[in-house]
Amino acid sequence: MHATLIHAPGDIRFEEVPDPRLSTGGDAIVRVVAACVCGSDLWPYRGVTPTDEPHRIGHEFVGVVEEVGPEVRRIKVGDFVIAPFYDCCMACVNCLNGFSTSCLNGGWWGEDDRMGAFADAGQGERVRVPHADGSLVATPSMPDDALVPHLLTLSDVMGTGHHAAVSGGVGPGKTVVVVGDGAVGLCAVLASARLGADRIIAMSRHADRQALARRFGATELVEERGKEGVARIRELTGGVGADVVLECVGTKESMDQALRSARPGGQVGFVGVPNGGPELPLRVMFGTNVGVRGGVAPVRNYIEELLPEVWDGRLQPGAVFDLELPMSEVADAYRAMDERRAIKVLLRP
Amino acid sequence: MHATLIHAPGDIRFEEVPDPRLSTGGDAIVRVVAACVCGSDLWPYRGVTPTDEPHRIGHEFVGVVEEVGPEVRRIKVGDFVIAPFYDCCMACVNCLNGFSTSCLNGGWWGEDDRMGAFADAGQGERVRVPHADGSLVATPSMPDDALVPHLLTLSDVMGTGHHAAVSGGVGPGKTVVVVGDGAVGLCAVLASARLGADRIIAMSRHADRQALARRFGATELVEERGKEGVARIRELTGGVGADVVLECVGTKESMDQALRSARPGGQVGFVGVPNGGPELPLRVMFGTNVGVRGGVAPVRNYIEELLPEVWDGRLQPGAVFDLELPMSEVADAYRAMDERRAIKVLLRP
Numbered sequence: 001m002h003a004t005l006i007h008a009p010g011d012i013r014f015e016e017v018p019d020p021r022l023s024t025g026g027d028a029i030v031r032v033v034a035a036c037v038c039g040s041d042l043w044p045y046r047g048v049t050p051t052d053e054p055h056r057i058g059h060e061f062v063g064v065v066e067e068v069g070p071e072v073r074r075i076k077v078g079d080f081v082i083a084p085f086y087d088c089c090m091a092c093v094n095c096l097n098g099f100s101t102s103c104l105n106g107g108w109w110g111e112d113d114r115m116g117a118f119a120d121a122g123q124g125e126r127v128r129v130p131h132a133d134g135s136l137v138a139t140p141s142m143p144d145d146a147l148v149p150h151l152l153t154l155s156d157v158m159g160t161g162h163h164a165a166v167s168g169g170v171g172p173g174k175t176v177v178v179v180g181d182g183a184v185g186l187c188a189v190l191a192s193a194r195l196g197a198d199r200i201i202a203m204s205r206h207a208d209r210q211a212l213a214r215r216f217g218a219t220e221l222v223e224e225r226g227k228e229g230v231a232r233i234r235e236l237t238g239g240v241g242a243d244v245v246l247e248c249v250g251t252k253e254s255m256d257q258a259l260r261s262a263r264p265g266g267q268v269g270f271v272g273v274p275n276g277g278p279e280l281p282l283r284v285m286f287g288t289n290v291g292v293r294g295g296v297a298p299v300r301n302y303i304e305e306l307l308p309e310v311w312d313g314r315l316q317p318g319a320v321f322d323l324e325l326p327m328s329e330v331a332d333a334y335r336a337m338d339e340r341r342a343i344k345v346l347l348r349p
Numbered sequence: 350m351h352a353t354l355i356h357a358p359g360d361i362r363f364e365e366v367p368d369p370r371l372s373t374g375g376d377a378i379v380r381v382v383a384a385c386v387c388g389s390d391l392w393p394y395r396g397v398t399p400t401d402e403p404h405r406i407g408h409e410f411v412g413v414v415e416e417v418g419p420e421v422r423r424i425k426v427g428d429f430v431i432a433p434f435y436d437c438c439m440a441c442v443n444c445l446n447g448f449s450t451s452c453l454n455g456g457w458w459g460e461d462d463r464m465g466a467f468a469d470a471g472q473g474e475r476v477r478v479p480h481a482d483g484s485l486v487a488t489p490s491m492p493d494d495a496l497v498p499h500l501l502t503l504s505d506v507m508g509t510g511h512h513a514a515v516s517g518g519v520g521p522g523k524t525v526v527v528v529g530d531g532a533v534g535l536c537a538v539l540a541s542a543r544l545g546a547d548r549i550i551a552m553s554r555h556a557d558r559q560a561l562a563r564r565f566g567a568t569e570l571v572e573e574r575g576k577e578g579v580a581r582i583r584e585l586t587g588g589v590g591a592d593v594v595l596e597c598v599g600t601k602e603s604m605d606q607a608l609r610s611a612r613p614g615g616q617v618g619f620v621g622v623p624n625g626g627p628e629l630p631l632r633v634m635f636g637t638n639v640g641v642r643g644g645v646a647p648v649r650n651y652i653e654e655l656l657p658e659v660w661d662g663r664l665q666p667g668a669v670f671d672l673e674l675p676m677s678e679v680a681d682a683y684r685a686m687d688e689r690r691a692i693k694v695l696l697r698p
Contacts, residue, residue: 094589101638264443265647280634282623286622286645289448291641291643292629292634295635298638
């Protein structure tokens with residue numbers, strides 16, 4: 001089969017690789033129907049994180065189950081399934097606590113699973129999925145083609161935006177600021193609207209992303225950044241700041257802006273992968289009582305809650321995909337996202 | 350009158366100072382019935398924070414109202430009142446949001462208030478209290494002498510321990526670890542028990558403090574610290590860590606221990622004044638989804654909730670006072686706490 005590898009910064013190739021084979025008993029082989037490129041995939045692409053040797057890449061996909069191991073009970077051949085951006089057992093204490101990203105048995109796509117077998121990455125034609133019964137969620141039936149992009153967001157971006165909102169404590173009556181207008185930030189706007197936020201202030205200076213933010217439920221837009229952005233937020237929030245700020249970027253600057261945009265006693269929900277390891281100023285947090293909570297999103301735990309609304313069309317997060325390419329043109333997909341010509345690119349094998 | 354001044358590290362004096370006078374209209378003069386020494390008072394005492402010139406010190410006191418300004422409506426001459434460790438209006442947006450420590454009109458004892466008048470510090474015979482109607486809470490009637498220590502804890506330590514527990518999300522079914530066995534840590538144990546925690550693990554290696562922790566509701570004790578302490582907590586919590594960790598010290602080491610003692614998706618509630626400005630490792634928080642929330646405790650907002658239980662004897666936080674001295678011997682009080690001969694010293698004029 002073919003799958004995507006990164007060889008070096010800027011060097012993405014769709015190459016012949018070995019077909020996956022069932023090996024651990026509880027695994028499944030999924031034929032990928034759609035995959036996509038994540039903002040975090042751009043880090044090795046841009047050389048921000050090193051690429052020591054060529055390796056498989058991609059962690060968001062949906063598809064159809066072709067084979068299952070002898071221990072698989074819940075998932076069946078022929079199921080259309082959503083895979084979270086990691087694999088997990090959904091039976092250990094961390095999974096049951098709602099944090100399947102800290103699964104005691106799980107792992108990451110493109111790496112060896114805990115049983116020593118290779119788990120393919122997501123941007124390929126087929127993927128061996130460890131812990132198939134835990135990791136995969138089957139849809140009620142085979143979806144229409146138009147529904148596929150929306151379902152695909154449950155692999156990562158929609159669940160991650162939802163996690164930001166949940167971590168920040170978004171709810172009715174709250175004023176929410178969203179820092180970051182990438183696909184995750186936009187999904188955080190949508191998640192905040194879904195959770196009943198009163199006001200949603202999206203920070204964005206790109207017309208196309210502003211339009212999507214509005215469509216997803218943003219009630220106000222702020223184009224300023226940094227100090228000016230904080231000043232504008234304060235102006236819009238009675239001088240004190242917002243109840244909740246969702247940090248969906250991951251830089252020192254964006255986290256700083258988030259912390260300073262929250263009112264005393266407010267909360268920052270963060271899902272931006274910390275880039276360059278920024279540290280949080282504890283003294284500032286002590287003085288203002290602004291809490292910080294979030295991290296790598298346990299999207300698997302959210303699929304059951306979000307899927308019914310995506311399935312019946314009430315929730316349409318797939319609008320974040322503004323470009324679709326054949327998977328063989330995956331290098332172009334990375335280029336389009338790197339150059340910010342696309343918010344998020346969907347790939348079909 | 351007489352009041353306490355710090356002249357330099359280790360140099361505490363009870364000296365003649367000018368009598369306070371009403372000056373802003375909304376203020377009151379309170380005759381102090383009991384005051385005490387705070388762990389944070391030891392910082393300038395130990396030279397951890399600088400003392401550039403002699404100044405008034407102390408911020409925890411209860412007393413009887415002797416005079417009120419013409420604008421004061423709620424508080425009356427003769428009331429027995431509890432003062433929080435800061436003054437606040439209880440009318441601005443931050444006060445109404447529950448964070449009176451960020452009052453837009455308030456200030457700190459021993460400094461000029463926002464109207465340019467000096468607010469006496471707490472370890473003195475009398476105190477001018479700005480925003481008397483906001484800051485002070487009157488008890489239902491004149492308390493028995495035996496009740497005074499318990500009421501005094503509502504000025505700071507009990508409210509601060511409660512804030513740690515609230516910030517950490519303590520509630521029924523939770524396993525809570527308390528880092529720090531000072532008066533605040535012990536009050537955090539008591540607050541956790543009051544809020545219905547299932548298990549409360551107190552980290553302490555001092556027999557007297559262990560005994561008080563047990564009396565306050567600790568179900569387990571851990572004597573180990575640092576790496577060994579974290580290992581012991583993991584052992585006691587099914588290998589993953591506690592739901593909630595309350596950080597009541599304020600050093601880099603204690604915060605690190607707290608973060609590593611929480612389970613994935615757990616929460617650190619912190620009230621230890623950050624000593625030396627430790628920063629939080631955002632990447633660790635990202636990976637584990639452990640949230641951090643807390644800070645300078647808005648104890649004024651908690652007095653109404655806690656006072657009835659203290660008043661009727663159900664809640665007895667005053668047990669943290671294990672030494673009582675006349676206020677004229679305040680220098681000995683500092684020495685006893687500095688040398689850890691006392692958990693917390695109560696002073697009577």
